Amino acid sequence: MKPMERLGVGIGWRPEIADAVERLPGLDWVEVVAENICPGHLPESLVRLRERGVRVVPHGVSLGIGGADRPDPAKLAALGERAVALGAPLVTEHIAFVRTSSPALEAGHLLPVPRTRDALDVLCENVRIAQDALPVPLALENIAALISWPDEELTEGQFLTELVERTGVRLLIDVANLHTNRVNRGEDPAAVLDAIPLEALAYVHVAGGVEKGGVWHDTHAHPVPRVVLDLLAGLRSRVDPPGVLLERDDDFPPEAELAAELTAIRAVSAAPGAEVVREPREEAGAGFDAVAGRPGAPVSPSEPEVDEAVRTRVGLGQAALLSALVAGTPVPEGFDRRRVRVQARALAAKRADVVAKVAPELREILGGAESYREAFLAYAKGRPMAGGYRRDALDFAEHLLVRDLPADPAARRRLTAWWRERAGVRPTGRVVRWARTLVGRAA
Numbered sequence: 457m458k459p460m461e462r463l464g465v466g467i468g469w470r471p472e473i474a475d476a477v478e479r480l481p482g483l484d485w486v487e488v489v490a491e492n493i494c495p496g497h498l499p500e501s502l503v504r505l506r507e508r509g510v511r512v513v514p515h516g517v518s519l520g521i522g523g524a525d526r527p528d529p530a531k532l533a534a535l536g537e538r539a540v541a542l543g544a545p546l547v548t549e550h551i552a553f554v555r556t557s558s559p560a561l562e563a564g565h566l567l568p569v570p571r572t573r574d575a576l577d578v579l580c581e582n583v584r585i586a587q588d589a590l591p592v593p594l595a596l597e598n599i600a601a602l603i604s605w606p607d608e609e610l611t612e613g614q615f616l617t618e619l620v621e622r623t624g625v626r627l628l629i630d631v632a633n634l635h636t637n638r639v640n641r642g643e644d645p646a647a648v649l650d651a652i653p654l655e656a657l658a659y660v661h662v663a664g665g666v667e668k669g670g671v672w673h674d675t676h677a678h679p680v681p682r683v684v685l686d687l688l689a690g691l692r693s694r695v696d697p698p699g700v701l702l703e704r705d706d707d708f709p710p711e712a713e714l715a716a717e718l719t720a721i722r723a724v725s726a727a728p729g730a731e732v733v734r735e736p737r738e739e740a741g742a743g744f745d746a747v748a749g750r751p752g753a754p755v756s757p758s759e760p761e762v763d764e765a766v767r768t769r770v771g772l773g774q775a776a777l778l779s780a781l782v783a784g785t786p787v788p789e790g791f792d793r794r795r796v797r798v799q800a801r802a803l804a805a806k807r808a809d810v811v812a813k814v815a816p817e818l819r820e821i822l823g824g825a826e827s828y829r830e831a832f833l834a835y836a837k838g839r840p841m842a843g844g845y846r847r848d849a850l851d852f853a854e855h856l857l858v859r860d861l862p863a864d865p866a867a868r869r870r871l872t873a874w875w876r877e878r879a880g881v882r883p884t885g886r887v888v889r890w891a892r893t894l895v896g897r898a899a
Contacts, residue, residue, distance in 0.1 A: 460626065460657070460658055460659075460698040461545045461546075461698065462698050462699070463484060463485045463511060463513075463545075463659055463698050463699025463701075464484025464485060464699060464700075465482070465483075465484055465485075465699070465700050465701075465702075465718060465721055465722050465725060466483060466484050466485035466486050466487060466511075466699065466700070466701045466702070467480065467483065467486055467487075467701060467702045467703075467704070467714065467718060468486065468487050468488075468489075468515075468701060468702065468703045468704060468705070469486040469487065469488045469501070469502065469505075469512070470489075470704070470705065470708070471492075471499065471501075472708050473704070473708050473711075473714070474499065474501035475501070476711040476714060477501070477505070478501055478504060478505060479711065480711070480714065480715055480718065481715065482718075482722070483505075483510060483718075484510065484511070484699075485510055485511035485512065485513065485699065485701070486502075486505060486510060486511075486512055486513075487512075487513045487514075487515045487548075487701050487703075488502065488512055488513070488514055488515065488542070489514075489515055489516075489517060490514035490515060490516040490517070490534070490535055490538045490547070491516065491517060491518055491534075493514075493538060495537045495538055495540070495541035496541075498541060498542070502542070506542070506543065511543075511544070511545065512542040512543070512544060513542075513544050513545070513546060513547070513548065514535065514538040514539055514542060514544055514547050514548075515547075515548045515549075516531075516535050516547065516548065516549040516550075517549075517550065517554075517566070518531065518554060519531050519532070519535065519549045519550075519554075519586070520552065520553050520554035520555050521549055521550070521551070521552075521579065521582045521583060521586060521596070522550075522551050522552050522553045522569035522575070522578075522579050522582070523553035523554065523555060523556070523582075523771075523774065524553070524556070524557075524578060524767045524768070524770040524771030524774055525557050525767070525771070526581075526582060526585055527582050527585050527586050527589075529589065532585075532586055532589040532590060533589070535547055535549075535590065536589065536590050536591050536592075539590065539591055539592045540591055544592060545592060545593075546592050546593045546594065546595055546626065546658060547590060547592055547593075547594055547595075548594070548595045548596070548597060548628045548658065549586075549594065549595075549596055549597070550566050550596065550597045550599050551569055551579065551596050551597065551598060551599060551616075551619075552566035552567055552568065552569060552599045553567050553569055553774050553778075554566060554567065555778075556771060556774050556775040556778050556779075557771070558771065558775065559775060559779065559783075560842065561775065561778045561779060561782055561783065561840050562782075562840065562841045562842065562843075562844075563778055563781065563782065563803065564803060564806060564807050564810065564841055564845070565802075565803050565806060566599045567601075567774075567777070567778065567781075568599060568601040568603070568604075568605065570605035570608060570770070570773060571605065571608040571609065571610040571611070571612065571614075571615045572605075572607070572608060572609045572610070573609055573610075574766045574769055574770050575770050576610065576615060576618060576619065577762050577766055578762055578766060578767055578770050579619060580619060580622045580623050580759070581759075581761065581762045583596070583619070583623045583625050584623055584759075587623065587624075587625065593626060593658075594625055594626065595625065595626035595627060595628045595658035595659070596619070596625055596626070596627060596628060597627075597628040597629075597630055597633075597661065598612070598616065598627075598628075598629060598630055598633050598634070598648075599630075599633055600630070600632070600633040600636035600637060600640075600665075600672075600674035601636070601637060601640065601641060602640050602671060602795055602798060602799045602802070603777075603791060603792060603795045603796055603799055604641050604791075604792070604795075605773075605777075605790075605791075606789070606790025606791060607790065611643075611647070611648075611651070612637070612643055612648050612651075613647055613648045613650070613651025613652055614651065616648070616651075616652045617651055617652050617653055620652070620653050620656045621653070622759065624656075625656070626656050626657070626658040627652065627653075627656050627657055627658060628658050628659055628660070628661065629649075629652075629657060629660050629661070629691065629697075630660070630661035630662075630663070631645070631660060631661065631662060631684055631687040631688050631691060632661060632662060632663040632664070632665060632674060632680070632684045632687075632703075633661070633674060634648060634649075634687055635665075635672065635681075635683055635684050635687055636665060636672045636674045639667065639670075639671070639672035640671060640672055640795075645687050645690070646690060649690060649691055649694055650694075654691075654694055654695040655695075657695060657697055657698065658698065658699070659697060659698055659699030659700065659701060660688065660691060660697045660699065660700045660701065661701055661703055662680055662684060662685070662688055662700060662701065662702050662703070662721055663676045663680065663684070663702070663703040663704070664676065664677070664678035664679045664680045664681060664684070664704075665678055665681075666678050671798060673802075675705075675706070675707075676703050676704055676705035676706060677704070677705060677706035677707040678707070679709070679713070679717065680702070680717055680720070680721070685720060685721070685724055688700065688721070688724045688725070689724050689727065689729075692724060692725060692727055692729040693729045694729070695729075696729060697725070700721055700725050702714070702717055702718055702721055773788070776788040777791070777796075779840075780796055780800070781796065781799055781800045781803055782800070782803060782804075782840040782841070783838060783839075783840045784800075784837065784838040804833055804836045804837070805833075807832075807836055807841060807845075807848065808828075808829055808832040808833060808836065810845050811832065811845050811848050811849045811852065812825075812828065812829075812832075814845045814846055814849055815846070815849035817874055818849065818852070818853065818871075818874075821862070821867055821870050821871050821874065822862055822867065822871075823862070823864075823867070831852075831856065831861070831862075832852060835852050835855050835856070839851075839855075849878075850875060850878060850879055853871055853874065853875040854875060854879075856871060857871060857872060857875060
């Protein structure tokens, strides 16, 4: 594994703060959500940043590389295209699953992979498939989680270490996620940092959150708390990270507050600590010693393909959990039922928020944010998202129209016109709506 290119201190680029990001002093690089840009039509702000020499790294959120299925070639190709278009030194994704194929369910969120031998085997093979398809190196991020899988066989540190040893993948360590998992799952961040091969570190994420009812919510919509900066300092005492990035995804503060947070991150990152881990350059195909975790040995070149029975076992477990979260099926044995219910409510709320952003007209048509939210959450209960958020918005509108809702005739006419314009078909007739309503009541 070659030494990681130095990135410096950066921020997550978002359209809502694009102008402010361009004005931030001393900005070294930015990270952009890969799915939110088009390679042939890059936002002008990103083009200007690149012209100034600011590096841009695409950060994927929908690959689901920890899922039981092999990575989607089209998603890998899209991620690679964005890396090329941005001239990125690497691409990043998450150690998570986001969907299942049997049944076909979408989480709309990053869900934790069970830390078992079966799941690790599947993940390692999926990572190798992705590495072969991508034009630049891949780094994977540890995620924040609310729920824990029963009967796990490995700690977080062991799981990440073996992943690196077997694939040579780089790590994106999110210290805010380490804090989240300390509160929600009782995991020791120091134990994770002590266990993982920090020579594989690509860069670090820092973000804010909030605690409610004993649960830490990794919101990316609150200031970075001192406890997260302390974890960054703890990591800095072990290694000089190639890059550190501030994530902010919602409830954006004034530009001065963003600059102040970056200043605080810079101060921690520049504090005396461990030196940068500099590795010797290696021949192609070299990676980590599978026993000691040192660079120099081939990366598991002869690992056998994962047996389909293993993928099936992992898939059944993931499908049972995801179905409980988004389709209202019983919580699988061994899970904390209260935590699963909390996660299910959080997923529904996130789904409502994203649909409202994709289709802001719906809130106005339905009489405001509260009326919209109540109607959407009632619709979402037991109705998993099947085709992305735009499809979800159309399905929600049709769900209301089939039931002759909203009750106000003028609002219903507006919703019908909105739905028809986007769906490209005529609204269902009254007889069809009546039949569908009967079917819904029977169910």
